[in-house]
Amino acid sequence: MSSAFSSLPGAIHIREVGPRDGLQAEPPIAVARRVRLIDALVAAGTVDIEIAAFVSPTAVPAMAGAGEVVAAVGRPIGVRRWALVPNARGARDALAVGVDAITITVSASETYSQRNTHRSIEQSLAEVAAIASYTAESTNNITLDVVVSCAFGSPYEGDLDPVDVAAIGQACHDAGVGRITYADTTGVATPRRVRDLLEHTGADIGLHLHDTRATALVNAYAAMEAGVTRFDTAVGGLGGSPFAAGAGGNLATEDLVHLCADLGVATGIDLDVLLTVSELVSEMIGRAVPSRIAAAGPRWRSAPP
Amino acid sequence: MSSAFSSLPGAIHIREVGPRDGLQAEPPIAVARRVRLIDALVAAGTVDIEIAAFVSPTAVPAMAGAGEVVAAVGRPIGVRRWALVPNARGARDALAVGVDAITITVSASETYSQRNTHRSIEQSLAEVAAIASYTAESTNNITLDVVVSCAFGSPYEGDLDPVDVAAIGQACHDAGVGRITYADTTGVATPRRVRDLLEHTGADIGLHLHDTRATALVNAYAAMEAGVTRFDTAVGGLGGSPFAAGAGGNLATEDLVHLCADLGVATGIDLDVLLTVSELVSEMIGRAVPSRIAAAGPRWRSAPP
Numbered sequence: 168m169s170s171a172f173s174s175l176p177g178a179i180h181i182r183e184v185g186p187r188d189g190l191q192a193e194p195p196i197a198v199a200r201r202v203r204l205i206d207a208l209v210a211a212g213t214v215d216i217e218i219a220a221f222v223s224p225t226a227v228p229a230m231a232g233a234g235e236v237v238a239a240v241g242r243p244i245g246v247r248r249w250a251l252v253p254n255a256r257g258a259r260d261a262l263a264v265g266v267d268a269i270t271i272t273v274s275a276s277e278t279y280s281q282r283n284t285h286r287s288i289e290q291s292l293a294e295v296a297a298i299a300s301y302t303a304e305s306t307n308n309i310t311l312d313v314v315v316s317c318a319f320g321s322p323y324e325g326d327l328d329p330v331d332v333a334a335i336g337q338a339c340h341d342a343g344v345g346r347i348t349y350a351d352t353t354g355v356a357t358p359r360r361v362r363d364l365l366e367h368t369g370a371d372i373g374l375h376l377h378d379t380r381a382t383a384l385v386n387a388y389a390a391m392e393a394g395v396t397r398f399d400t401a402v403g404g405l406g407g408s409p410f411a412a413g414a415g416g417n418l419a420t421e422d423l424v425h426l427c428a429d430l431g432v433a434t435g436i437d438l439d440v441l442l443t444v445s446e447l448v449s450e451m452i453g454r455a456v457p458s459r460i461a462a463a464g465p466r467w468r469s470a471p472p
Numbered sequence: 473m474s475s476a477f478s479s480l481p482g483a484i485h486i487r488e489v490g491p492r493d494g495l496q497a498e499p500p501i502a503v504a505r506r507v508r509l510i511d512a513l514v515a516a517g518t519v520d521i522e523i524a525a526f527v528s529p530t531a532v533p534a535m536a537g538a539g540e541v542v543a544a545v546g547r548p549i550g551v552r553r554w555a556l557v558p559n560a561r562g563a564r565d566a567l568a569v570g571v572d573a574i575t576i577t578v579s580a581s582e583t584y585s586q587r588n589t590h591r592s593i594e595q596s597l598a599e600v601a602a603i604a605s606y607t608a609e610s611t612n613n614i615t616l617d618v619v620v621s622c623a624f625g626s627p628y629e630g631d632l633d634p635v636d637v638a639a640i641g642q643a644c645h646d647a648g649v650g651r652i653t654y655a656d657t658t659g660v661a662t663p664r665r666v667r668d669l670l671e672h673t674g675a676d677i678g679l680h681l682h683d684t685r686a687t688a689l690v691n692a693y694a695a696m697e698a699g700v701t702r703f704d705t706a707v708g709g710l711g712g713s714p715f716a717a718g719a720g721g722n723l724a725t726e727d728l729v730h731l732c733a734d735l736g737v738a739t740g741i742d743l744d745v746l747l748t749v750s751e752l753v754s755e756m757i758g759r760a761v762p763s764r765i766a767a768a769g770p771r772w773r774s775a776p777p
C-alpha cells in the first residue's frame with residue numbers, strides 16, 4: 168500500500184509512549200487516572216502502548232504501581248501492552264503480570280550511560296542479553312525492543328559515528344532482540360543524521376524523536392521518505408522536563424497523526440478521539456500540552472486569524 | 473552548488489520579515505528600537521529584510537513611522553530593504569523614501585480578501601497591476617513581490633484548488649511582478665499541499681510559512697527537496713497573534729538556519745549572531761520568543777537532559 172506520495176509508506180505503526188515516557192517526568196499521577204488515559208488511547212485506535220515501567224518507585228515515583236496499571240488495563244483486544252524494564256529483574260516482574268512486550272534502553276553514549284544508568288554500554292548489552300535469554304525461556308511470546316538512546320548525538324560526546332550506533336543495535340539483534348528503536352534523546356537529529364544512520368541500519372527500525380529543536384516532525388517525514396514505518400510518540404508531546412529551559416518533549420502523537428492524515432499515510436488512530444485524550448492529559452498535568460495540533464486543531468478546522 | 477543531500481539546494485535565500493510581519497501584531501515599538509533590530513539582522517548576515525509597511529498608522533499602529541525607519545536604516549551595503557504596501561499610494565510613499573523592493577499581498581481566498589482588505593481578489597489584482605505600472609515608470613530599479621495569502625487553504629473556503637492559486641500568481645507575473653511568494657497564512661500547509669502547488673507554479677517561487685500546526689519546518693524541507701530556494705522567515709518565530717489560542721507565528725529564522733546548517737544548505741546567516749538578535753527581540757516584546765532554537769540552542773551546544 169502506498170500513500171498519495173510515491174515516496175512515502177502507505178501506513179506507519181505508532182507506539183504511544185505517553186503513559187510511560189510522557190508521565191515519568193511529571194509529578195506522580197494515581198494509577199486509576201493513568202489507566203483511564205490508557206483506556207482513552209485504546210479508544211482512539213492506538214494498538215501499541217507503553218503503559219508502565221518496572222523500575223524502582225524510589226528512583227521514579229511517577230511510575231510506581233506498574234503491576235497495578237497492567238492488571239487494571241486488562242487485555243484490550245488487538246492492543247500490545249509495552250513495559251519498560253531496566254534489568255532482568257524488571258523483566259521478570261513485567262512478565263509475571265503478563266505484559267505483551269518489553270522495552271529495554273541502551274545508550275549509544277558511554278558517558279550518558281555511565282551517568283544515567285551507572286553502567287557502561289558493554290554492561291548494558293550484557294543486561295540486554297540476559298533479558299533476551301530470560302524471556303526466550305519464558306512460555307510467553309514476548310516482543311522485545313531495545314531503544315538506543317542518544318543515537319543521533321550525545322550531550323557529552325557530541326556527534327556519534329552512525330557506524331558505532333548501528334553496531335549497538337546489531338549487537339542487541341544478535342542477542343535475540345526482535346526490534347531496535349533509535350532515540351533522539353536530546354533533540355539533535357536532523358534529516359541528514361536520520362539518513363546517515365539509516366545507511367547503516369536499514370529502514371526496518373523504530374524512531375523515538377524529541378522536539379527540542381523543532382525538528383521532530385521533519386525528522387519523521389524524512390524517515391518515512393526513507394521507508395521507516397515505526398515511530399514512538401507521546402500524546403500531547405509530553406516528556407522531557409517541563410521545567411528545564413529549552414527541554415523538548417516527545418514528538419506529539421497528534422502532530423504526527425495529523426500530518427500523516429493529510430499525506431495519505433494510515434496510522435489507524437482517530438485524530439478527533441485522540442484530541443479528547445489530549446484534553447484529558449492536559450487536565451491530568453494541570454497545564455496545556457506542547458502539541459500544536461492540540462492547541463490549534465486540525466487543518467480542516469482552521470479558524471480565521 | 474549542491475548540499476550534502478543531492479536532493480537539496482546548495483543555498484537558499486531568506487527574506488527576514490520579523491521587523492514587519494513579526495512586529496505588526498505586537499504593541500507598538502519605537503522607531504529607534506525597530507531600527508536597532510534591523511541593524512542587528514544586517515550584522516547577522518541577512519540580505520533581504522522587510523523593514524516597514526506603508527499602511528495607515530491608525531489601522532496598524534505598530535507600523536507607524538515607516539518613512540523614519542527607512543531613513544534611519546540607511547543603505548547597508550548588499551542589503552535589499554523591503555516594504556509592504558497595500559496600494560499604489562503606499563507604493564509612492566515607499567519609493568519616495570527609497571526602498572529597494574516592495575511586497576504586495578493578494579489573497580487566494582475571496583472571503584479572506586473581502587474581510588481583511590475590503591476588496592475582491594479581482595480588485596486586488598487590479599491594484600497590483602497599478603502598482604506594477606507605477607513602479608515600472610519610476611526611475612528606480614524596484615523589485616516587486618506579490619505574496620499570495622491563504623495559498624494552502626482558507627479558514628473560510630477550506631482547501632483551495634492549486635490551479636486557481638497558481639493562476640493568481642500568474643496574473644501578477646503577467647502584470648509585471650517579478651517574484652511571487654505563496655503564504656500559508658493560517659498554517660494549514662503540509663508537504664503534500666506544497667507539492668500540489670509546486671506542480672502548477674514550478675519551483676521558482678517564495679514560500680511564507682507559519683507554524684500554527686508544527687509543520688513550518690517540514691514544509692520548508694519538502695519545498696527545498698522540490699527545488700524551492702526562497703523563504704520568508706521571522707526572527708524568533710514572531711507573527712500571528714500571541715494572544716489567540718493556537719495562533720502560530722512565522723517560521724522562525726533561527727529554526728530554518730539551524731536546520732540548513734546541518735543539512736549543508738547555505739543561508740549566509742550566522743546563527744550565533746542571529747541568536748543574539750533573538751534575545752534582543754525577546755527583550756523588545758517582553759516575553760520569550762516561540763523559536764525552539766532560541767530556547768534550546770543549536771544542536772552543537774546540546775546540554776545533558
